[in-house]
Amino acid sequence: MAMLSGSDTLSVTGDRRARLTRDAIGVLVILALGIAGYFLFPNNLALLTRITAIALLVLSLDLVTGYCGVATLGHAALFGAGAYGAAIAAAHFGIADPIAMLAVGIIAGSIAGLVSGVVVLRAHGLPQLVLSIAIIHLAHEAANKASGWTGGSDGLAGIMPDAVFGLWQFDLWGRTAYVFGIVLLIVVFVLLRQIVRSPFGMLCRGIRQDPVRIRAMGGSVHGTLVRMYIISGAVAGAGGALNAISTQVVGLDSLSFTLSAEAMVMLVLGGTGSLYGALIGTLAFLWFEDVVSAANPFHWLTIVGALLIAVVLFAPKGLYGSLASYFEHRGRKNP
Numbered sequence: 001m002a003m004l005s006g007s008d009t010l011s012v013t014g015d016r017r018a019r020l021t022r023d024a025i026g027v028l029v030i031l032a033l034g035i036a037g038y039f040l041f042p043n044n045l046a047l048l049t050r051i052t053a054i055a056l057l058v059l060s061l062d063l064v065t066g067y068c069g070v071a072t073l074g075h076a077a078l079f080g081a082g083a084y085g086a087a088i089a090a091a092h093f094g095i096a097d098p099i100a101m102l103a104v105g106i107i108a109g110s111i112a113g114l115v116s117g118v119v120v121l122r123a124h125g126l127p128q129l130v131l132s133i134a135i136i137h138l139a140h141e142a143a144n145k146a147s148g149w150t151g152g153s154d155g156l157a158g159i160m161p162d163a164v165f166g167l168w169q170f171d172l173w174g175r176t177a178y179v180f181g182i183v184l185l186i187v188v189f190v191l192l193r194q195i196v197r198s199p200f201g202m203l204c205r206g207i208r209q210d211p212v213r214i215r216a217m218g219g220s221v222h223g224t225l226v227r228m229y230i231i232s233g234a235v236a237g238a239g240g241a242l243n244a245i246s247t248q249v250v251g252l253d254s255l256s257f258t259l260s261a262e263a264m265v266m267l268v269l270g271g272t273g274s275l276y277g278a279l280i281g282t283l284a285f286l287w288f289e290d291v292v293s294a295a296n297p298f299h300w301l302t303i304v305g306a307l308l309i310a311v312v313l314f315a316p317k318g319l320y321g322s323l324a325s326y327f328e329h330r331g332r333k334n335p
Contacts, residue, residue, distance in 0.1 A: 023193050026276065027186055034182035038175070045174035047290060049246045052181035055282040056188060056239030057259075058266045059275060060232040064117075065264070066272035067196060068228050069208030071129045072120060073260050074136035075236060080255030081105075081112035082237025084143060084150055087250040091158040092149065098161045098170075098180065102241045109237015110230050112139075117229025121222060133257065140255045155251035159244055170245070177246035184242060188235055192275055195231065204228055205273075269311055271318025280320045 037048045057079045064070040085108025089095040095104065120131050143150045150156050163169040168176045195201050203224055206214050211221045244250045253259065262285070270281020288307065293300040315322035 019197065023190070026193070027190060030182070030186055030189060030279070034178075034185075038178060042173070045178040046246070047286075049174055049178045049181045050243070051283060051286045052178075052185050053239045053243040053246065054263070054266070054286060055185060055279055056242065057236050058263050058270075058278045058282045059188065059192060060234075060236035060239070061263050061267055062272060062275065062278040063192070063196075063204075063228055063232040063235065064225075065267065066274065066278070067201065067208065068204045068225055070120065070225060070229075071125070072116075072132035073129060073257070073264060074116065074120070074132035074134070074139075075232075075263055076255055076257070076259040077116060077136045077139040078109045078112045078233040078236035079240040079243075079259065080139060080143065080250075081233070082109035082240025083244045083250045083254040084108070084156070084240070085237065086241035086244040087156045087159050088149055090161065090244075091156055096160055096162045098164055098245050101161060101245055102184070102238060105237045105241025105244070106234045107237070109233040109235070109240060111233070112237070113229045113231070113233015114226065116233070117226045121225050121229070132260075136255065136257050136260050140252060140257070143252055143255050150250075153252060155249050157249045159248040159250070161245050161248070170248075174246065177242075181242050181246065184238060188238060189275060189279075192235070196275065200224070200227075265308060267318075269308065269318055271321030271324075274318075274320055274324075277318050277320035281318060284319060 038045070041048060057075065060078065061072070061075045064072060064075075082105035086101040086105040089104040090101055095101060116132070116135050119135060120128055123131050144152050146152075147154075161170055164176060164180060168179075170176045196204075203214065203219060206219070207221050207224060215221050240254060243254065266281040266285045267278055268281070269285050270279065271277030285304075289300070289304055292303045296303065311319065317325055
């Protein structure tokens with residue numbers, strides 16, 4: 001076995017410390033933004049909680065699209081599975097503890113991720129994209145037909161989550177739901193940072209770049225992608241469960257093709273293959289959409305479309321990706 005020299009050991013230790021420092025900074029930034037949102041926008045906590053839930057969906061999409069290169073426009077099926085799983089557990093089985101509801105949502109999302117992954121990964125390219133679209137439409141129709149469980153087009157209400165740990169009750173202002181969502185987002189972000197930097201995460205990146213070479217080296221391409229789909233489903237399911245807990249009602253919009261397409265737009269806007277890009281794209285898109293639609297309710301879609309065109313043309317790597325590339329380029333020019 002090759003031994004590392006003293007300089008190599010110092011280099012590895014330095015890189016590890018640098019990564020831990022960046023992770024700590026990322027967590028502190030999320031926490032700081034969460035605290036700022038709580039105090040600066042006390043009347044918009046419901047919107048901010050919605051942004052947090054959708055951010056989990058976009059993070060899950062980034063795992064399979066940004067890190068694995070799997071084309072999908074049906075990822076809302078995983079989000080909706082988590083939302084309906086948590087809602088059905090509360091409305092039909094009396095499971096009102098928010099942590100238990102979250103666990104049910106994660107399990108439901110994981111199962112949906114397994115099923116979706118097995119189906120979608122049987123094809124490549126455009127057929128893969130068509131399969132993902134078919135999945136979201138089938139999931140939407142199934143939820144609509146099973147109205148006895150899901151409420152159909154009327155939505156599933158009667159979701160009354162208990163206080164978190166018996167101490168913090170969910171209120172009309174959405175304060176508890178918002179804090180619950182921010183804590184959940186931080187925990188998921190830290191876990192995903194470990195996953196994408198692990199050997200498993202590096203294998204996923206290798207599959208995205210050259211699956212033939214990975215297969216020739218003895219790696220299990222299909223098995224690896226299915227496992228990442230399951231992890232992605234768990235993250236999306238957590239977002240769906242958070243949405244169900246915070247709004248206390250789940251409708252068919254949680255399983256809509258529109259939500260899947262918007263999630264893809266948010267990911268591209270922020271930058272694929274980066275957890276930070278997924279978060280920035282979600283925040284930028286949903287906040288901009290809310291502000292513009294309130295200022296110009298008749299033409300806000302035109303303004304949003306113009307913004308997206310500008311980003312794609314002038315920042316093809318997304319907001320975060322382009323900024324990171326710019327500062328990296330400046331650092332090389334000025335060592």
